[in-house]
Amino acid sequence: LPTISPSRPEAFVPYIYSYDELHNLFQAAKNVSYAKTLYAGDLHIILLLIYSTGLRISELISLNRRDVDLTE
Incomplete structure (x- = not known):
């Protein structure tokens, strides 16, 4: 049997939006x-x-609408 192991996928690195990017998106x-x-x-x-x-x-x-309770 071959001794070659499958390569691991690269770890996912999430993108974190900056304050300015979020501000621009909401605007x-x-x-x-x-x-x-x-x-x-x-x-x-x-x-x-x-x-x-x-x-x-x-x-x-x-x-x-019934999922949201605005009194709490």
Whole structure:
């Protein structure tokens, strides 16, 4: 049998956005007037929600109003 081991994939190194990049992203999202099915301002709220909670896109998409309790 061959003694050659398969090479390991390189470790994933996540990209960390700088403050300026995040600021520019949120500002650009605020200025979007309409993008297909999103209403003005929705993209900004979506990005803030994902950024502040760590939600995955699939979790965000499956959210319903009954999943959110604004009194807590």
